[in-house]
Amino acid sequence: MHQAGRRDEEREAGGPEWGELVSAALLGGERRRPPGGSATALLDAAAAETVRRRAGVRPAVPRQRPRPAPEDARTPLPTAAEQRLATLLAERAGSGPGHAGAAGRRGAGPDLGELLPQWLAEANRRGYRAPADLLPALLDAARARTDLRAETLAFAGPRALWLARHNPDWRFALRDGARRRIPGAGEDPGAGERVWQEGLFAERVAVLSSLRRHRPEAGLALLASTWQTERAEDRLMFLDSLRQGLSEADEPFLERALADRSRTVRATAAELLAALPGSALAARMAERARACVAPDRVRGGGIVVEAPPECDAGMQRDGVIPKPPTGRGERAWWLVQLVEASPLDVWCERLEGRTPEQIIALPVADGWRDDLHAAWCGAAVRQRNAAWARALIGEPIEPFAEGPGDPARLLSVLPEEERGAWAARFIAAHGLSEAFRILGVCAVPWSLPLGRSVVDALEIARDAGSYPWSFSGVMGLAERCLDPSDAERLAPLAAVPDVREEESPGAGAYWAESFQRLVSTLRLRGTMLAELGERG
Structure with missing residues (x-):
């Protein structure tokens, strides 16, 4: 009796009664006897219940209509190029004629989906705007492939951000787009500050990255204003953003970060300071490295190495990691870190005014050559020193496994034309x-x-x-x-x-x-x- 009374009350409130009607309609009269005994009675009851439920709904508060999408004044695409873009996007979605079959074999036709990045780069170089009707497909493509995002957002322009505010699937555009502009520029100068104080982590990283690209000193000031209250993992990500626009002006802040309670934050601060050849940390590392590497006065004409006997507290504060990787000797590990963090100009003075090419050609006593050259390779890449990279990479007469450094990393330091010429000689020699x-x-x-x-x-x-x-x-x-x-x-x-x-x-x-x-x-x-x- 008690349960029956509760069901009656629920029916009066419009609860289970409606669910019973829906269940009966979904199952059908053949599988379940509908309320009232017939399909007609079921429909009548559903109609009456619908009117009753709607009559009890409170009016919703009207929402403000969204603002119209912003205008994009760039040049529209030529007709043929617009049709080509539609074809490339269809291929990316797997519906194009060049899509690989079940066996994965491509056939003799071009892979249209792989041409989309180049198409976007060229369209951006020419200053075209994206067709409005293809914006959703463009954003879907960028959502699926992160390597497309930079060019896609540049091509899609402000309308991509407008669409992203109305579709959570494209929220990445708000985050990545913020990295490519100063937040609120030309509209509200305090927008970046508000996002930094109130925004989500990804939004704050975007604000800091954007400021570091356009106004590095403002980005540093923003980071310093909340540094002491940030979580360790957030401090690490924020500190990494300082790579953009890194300069001597960042040194005092980075020096303070060397005393951070997080080991990874300290290591990142030391790495950034080592990339500034004029920093106090670089000078300290150079002083230690000079004590380890010297001209070989006994045998004459070469280099003698005496690796550090210990990794003291000062070295560790400056970013030297005491424990080596498996299979690596401690002293060699410490030596490489000291030399890699030292300004490369130190060695021309230390080794009697020799050029990088002459230094690289010198014999190194007691089997330290590979360790020393590997450290110089790391320093050349970190400091973007083309003269040292050129000397270390030399002529492509040896395969990769026989050299102390990674030729690909050293090549990235050289001018573009020189990279291509070296690579051509390497392929001619080694296939x-x-x-x-x-x-x-x-x-x-x-x-x-x-x-x-x-x-x-x-x-x-x-x-x-x-x-x-x-x-x-x-x-x-x-x-x-x-x-x-x-x-x-x-x-x-x-x-x-x-x-x-x-x-x-x-x-x-x-x-x-x-x-x-x-x-x-x-x-x-x-x-x-x-x-x-x-x-x-």
Whole structure:
């Protein structure tokens, strides 16, 4: 009786009664007897209940209509380029004609989805605005691929941010977009301060990154204003933002951060100070390193090394990590860290006025050469010193495994033209087995000598009987990085060669297909550039 009375009260309140009607309608009269005994009675009861429920709803408070999307005054795309963009976006979504089949084999057609980054970069270079009807697809593409976000947001412009405020799936645009502009510039000068004080962590990082790009001193002041109250993990991320616009003006703040209670914060502060050759930390590290590395007065003409006997408290405060990685000796580990954090100009003075090339050529006593050269490589990359990077990388006569440093990292310090010329010589000497890393730091499109060296190496690999998928990474780079004008020169490679006895089964046909794809991709890239150059 008690339960029956409660059900009656719930029906009066419009609760289970409505649920019972919905259940009966979903199950159907064949599976469950509807209330009232028939479908007509069910519909009548549902109609009456609907009126009763709506009559009891309180009027909603009207919301303010959203502001119209901002105008974008940039030049609209040419018609052909707009159609091409729609095709590239459709391919990215997996619906285009070049989409890989179930077996994953690409075929001889170009991979349109991989051409989208280059298309966006060229459209931005020419100052076009995105078509309004393609903005949702562009934002979906950038949501799926973080490498597209910078170019996509630049192309999509202010309307992308307007859309992102109305769709949580595109919220990344608000965060990443804030990193590329001064928050509130031209509208509300206090907007960045409010976000810093009240915003979410990602929004605060965006504000700090943007300020460091445009007004580094204002970003530092903002960070310093709340530094003592930030969590350790947040302090680490905020400190990392100081890499943008790093200068001597940041030194006093970074020196104070060396005493932070978090070990990772201290290490990051030390790393940033070491990147400032004129900092007090760099001078302290140089003094320690000079005591370890000196001209070899006994044997003459070389370098003698005496690694530090201990890692004292002062060294640890300046960022030297006391415990070495597995398999590394303690003293060698400490030595490398000291030399890597020291200004490279110290060694020209310490070693009797020699140039970097002359210093690198000196013999190093007692087997310390690799450790010392590895430390100089790290210093050259950290300090962006092209003279030392050039001396350390030398001529590409040795494969990667035999050198003390990473040629790809050293190459990134050199001017673009010099990178391409060195990479071309490396590929000519060693082929493509280790080329992928160095090609990744070369300017696009590749220079003529670099492009020719890559294609020549691919021909050599084909003639040696290898299968093309062993070089799929390099072939993919060639499709995106060779100059489109090379298409006709490479067209003869797309022909199926005669089968030779020593050749792997089917290798010639697979190579022909790979070169066909390369040529068709280069031709398509040339067409894309021409479409973007048209004026309506």
